[in-house]
Amino acid sequence: MIKRNLGATALLAAAAVLALAWPTAAQAPIKVGASISLTGTYAKPGTYQKEGYELCAQEVNDKGGVLGRKVEFVFYDDQSMPPTGVRLYEKLITEDKVDVVMGPYSSAISEAVANVTEKYKKVMVAPLAATTSIFKKGRKYAFMVISPAEVYLEGLVDLAAKRGLKTIAIVNEDTLFPKTAAVGTAELAKKKGLQIVLQEAYPKGNTDFSALLTKIKAANPDVIAASTYFDDAVALTRQMKELNLNPKMYGVTVGGDIPEFYDLLKQNAEYIYGATQWEPTLPYPGQKEFMAAYTSKFKHEPSYHAAAGYAGCQIYLEAVKRAATLDADKVRDQLLKLEMRTILGDYKVDADGFQTAHKMVLFQWQDGKKVTVWPDDMAAGAKVRFPTPPWNQR
Amino acid sequence: MPHVTPIMLGQVIVSGLLAGALYAMVALGLGLIFGVMRVLNVAHGPLLMLGAYVTYWLFSTVGLNPYLSLLVSMPLVFLIGVALQHVFVRRVVDAPELSSLLLTFGISIALVNLAQLAFTSDLRSVEFLTGSFLVGPFAFSKSRVIACLFAAGITALAFLFLQKTRLGKAIRAVSQSREVAQVCGINVQRIHLFAFGLASALAAAGGTLVAVMVAIQPEMGAVYTFKSFLVIVLGGAGNYPGALLGGLLLGLVEQLASLFLTTQVNEAVAYVLLVLVLLLRPTGLLGGRST
Numbered sequence: 001m002i003k004r005n006l007g008a009t010a011l012l013a014a015a016a017v018l019a020l021a022w023p024t025a026a027q028a029p030i031k032v033g034a035s036i037s038l039t040g041t042y043a044k045p046g047t048y049q050k051e052g053y054e055l056c057a058q059e060v061n062d063k064g065g066v067l068g069r070k071v072e073f074v075f076y077d078d079q080s081m082p083p084t085g086v087r088l089y090e091k092l093i094t095e096d097k098v099d100v101v102m103g104p105y106s107s108a109i110s111e112a113v114a115n116v117t118e119k120y121k122k123v124m125v126a127p128l129a130a131t132t133s134i135f136k137k138g139r140k141y142a143f144m145v146i147s148p149a150e151v152y153l154e155g156l157v158d159l160a161a162k163r164g165l166k167t168i169a170i171v172n173e174d175t176l177f178p179k180t181a182a183v184g185t186a187e188l189a190k191k192k193g194l195q196i197v198l199q200e201a202y203p204k205g206n207t208d209f210s211a212l213l214t215k216i217k218a219a220n221p222d223v224i225a226a227s228t229y230f231d232d233a234v235a236l237t238r239q240m241k242e243l244n245l246n247p248k249m250y251g252v253t254v255g256g257d258i259p260e261f262y263d264l265l266k267q268n269a270e271y272i273y274g275a276t277q278w279e280p281t282l283p284y285p286g287q288k289e290f291m292a293a294y295t296s297k298f299k300h301e302p303s304y305h306a307a308a309g310y311a312g313c314q315i316y317l318e319a320v321k322r323a324a325t326l327d328a329d330k331v332r333d334q335l336l337k338l339e340m341r342t343i344l345g346d347y348k349v350d351a352d353g354f355q356t357a358h359k360m361v362l363f364q365w366q367d368g369k370k371v372t373v374w375p376d377d378m379a380a381g382a383k384v385r386f387p388t389p390p391w392n393q394r
Numbered sequence: 395m396p397h398v399t400p401i402m403l404g405q406v407i408v409s410g411l412l413a414g415a416l417y418a419m420v421a422l423g424l425g426l427i428f429g430v431m432r433v434l435n436v437a438h439g440p441l442l443m444l445g446a447y448v449t450y451w452l453f454s455t456v457g458l459n460p461y462l463s464l465l466v467s468m469p470l471v472f473l474i475g476v477a478l479q480h481v482f483v484r485r486v487v488d489a490p491e492l493s494s495l496l497l498t499f500g501i502s503i504a505l506v507n508l509a510q511l512a513f514t515s516d517l518r519s520v521e522f523l524t525g526s527f528l529v530g531p532f533a534f535s536k537s538r539v540i541a542c543l544f545a546a547g548i549t550a551l552a553f554l555f556l557q558k559t560r561l562g563k564a565i566r567a568v569s570q571s572r573e574v575a576q577v578c579g580i581n582v583q584r585i586h587l588f589a590f591g592l593a594s595a596l597a598a599a600g601g602t603l604v605a606v607m608v609a610i611q612p613e614m615g616a617v618y619t620f621k622s623f624l625v626i627v628l629g630g631a632g633n634y635p636g637a638l639l640g641g642l643l644l645g646l647v648e649q650l651a652s653l654f655l656t657t658q659v660n661e662a663v664a665y666v667l668l669v670l671v672l673l674l675r676p677t678g679l680l681g682g683r684s685t
Contacts (some may be wrong), residue, residue, distance in 0.1 A: 038515070039510060039515045039612075039613070040515070040613065043515040043516070043611075044515075044516060044517070174658055200656050200657060200658075201656065201657070201658050202656075202657035202658060203657070203658050203661065205617065206657060207608050207617070208409075208413060208648070208649075209657070210405075210406065210409035210413075210535075210649065210652075211406050211409065211648075211649045211650075211651075211652030211653045211657065211660075212652055212657045214402050214405045214406050214409070214653065215402065215653065217402075218397075218398075218399060218401075218402050230517065231517060231609065231611070234517060234519070234609050235608055235609065238524060238608070238609075239535070241524055241525055241526070242524070242525065242526045242533065242535035242536070242537070242538070243405075243526065243533045243535070244526055244528060244533040260516065260517065264517060264518075264519045264521070264609055265519075265521075266521055268524060391525065392525075
């Protein structure tokens with residue numbers, strides 16, 4: 001009898017505490033955890049992505065937040081390393097007790113941390129994971145935003161085939177995303193009738209490409225497709241010039257679209273093709289406002305990583321709004337149903353969370369500007385500068 | 395295996411030797427510290443990185459010719475090296491080797507983080523000499539050829555210094571036997587200071603030359619620490635001409651492995667070579683100093 005009374009009292013007390021705590025908890029900010037590469041080889045794109053997240057949070061908060069609560073990001077630096085990312089998401093979820101999470105930078109780190117977010121049943125919109133396999137492993141809570149790695153250089157291959165080029169060499173950094181992009185490029189090339197004269201990977205952090213480029217020079221391909229990140233894209237380009245390697249077209253996957261690519265290489269970046277998920281000039285809604293807000297906040301222009309971070313955050317918060325709760329399963333249902341056009345382009349996923357609506361574009365560096373040259377409906381009549389002249393004539 | 399023509403082979407051998415000369419100069423510094431103090435300096439690569447940033451900074455602010463900036467980067471990093479030795483490293487010279495490893499590892503982390511604070515982790519480049527000398531079917535990168543010449547010159551000067559000058563002889567004496575050197579009236583503490591400074595200056599010279607070849611960032615140094623270890627083990631720890639041979643060999647092996655196999659395995663091949671040398675000639679190819 002006494003025992004039961006005690007139990008009932010405890011329950012009442014607990015209810016009272018909860019009732020008291022509830023209103024304040026409702027107004028506490030929504031803590032969004034993410035690990036981002038702020039140092040290491042992915043530092044550059046990682047920083048852009050972080051800024052995209054920050055701008056998204058700021059704009060949402062200026063409009064009163066989501067579900068009546070402010071949005072507040074908690075960031076840690078994963079030093080561009082997947083194991084560190086895994087540790088940080090564990091820490092974010094179990095120690096910092098963040099309410100929700102957003103994805104890190106790069107496919108490799110997203111792939112690693114997706115195991116953690118699945119384990120704790122956290123929805124993870126991964127705005128900068130472009131590898132198909134991440135979303136095709138039966139994971140329930142991972143969502144893709146950008147186009148998959150396989151189609152990054154579709155534009156390069158397509159333009160090359162249309163211009164009657166016959167041979168292609170494909171090189172890639174030996175990590176998840178570049179490898180997948182290289183495999184996809186090879187398949188597209190075969191489909192378009194291009195002959196692959198050389199395909200080779202190099203380790204992450206490689207700085208000396210002379211032997212690899214010597215082999216490519218001997219194979220003399222019309223097109224060089226490099227599935228890169230930023231550091232290696234810069235190094236490859238410089239060393240191509242040093243070895244006087246002159247393909248008719250040369251394109252890179254990632255890195256070529258960052259403004260610093262041109263700052264570092266100057267006129268040596270001219271004629272180089274780059275693949276991008278997004279350009280500020282593409283006619284998507286909200287683009288001008290985004291550009292203005294971003295440049296005034298961060299004092300530099302955004303890259304697609306920034307746009308994807310921004311759009312990914314918006315997509316997630318839109319789903320939260322529609323679900324009217326942070327409950328992972330209900331938000332997941334909304335993300336599966338959602339069709340949305342952001343500044344990044346279209347969002348729509350299949351039942352696995354795999355992106356199906358977004359489209360890649362190919363640009364070419366012309367007089368210090370990125371000019372969209374593919375697909376035709378985005379190119380707006382811009383001319384491809386073809387073929388790329390030898391280095392001594394640029 | 396791809397079809398390898400003599401022209402490809404020639405091109406790759408030259409690339410390997412160009413890279414190797416630089417490795418040799420940088421590794422000589424690491425070998426010097428090890429020879430004189432039995433300290434493995436993990437911060438050697440980060441000191442190279444400091445040299446690279448000195449060059450970048452002088453080039454981007456006052457437009458100083460990067461090769462002239464050797465005259466700044468080497469003395470400056472020499473002084474930094476002397477300071478590191480005076481404040482930190484001298485305390486672990488007689489301690490077990492693990493202590494010196496931990497200490498220099500700490501210094502290396504500190505240097506990298508300071509550089510990240512000062513320069514951010516953005517890639518920086520010195521766009522000075524891009525392009526190449528075209529000789530027949532060969533193309534020789536201008537920046538790499540010049541780096542090789544400077545590295546060879548600086549290494550030769552360092553050797554002359556070690557062989558001919560009183561101070562150089564004293565350094566070698568300390569590296570052969572500290573006690574006997576001390577008995578002969580050599581101030582061992584001062585030799586240690588000078589050796590660490592000289593080694594740091596050699597690393598800085600490497601940094602300056604590398605800055606013209608590739609884009610730089612604060613974490614660039616680590617790979618040179620590893621390569622230098624490899625070089626001095628190959629050549630024989632404490633054997634200074636061995637560093638030269640080890641450096642050239644490493645450069646060649648890396649390039650030839652990339653040519654005949656793939657770029658992915660070139661480091662693996664270099665380390666397999668290391669294991670073989672340790673198994674068959676544990677004192678290095680030219681014989682190291684016995685411990």
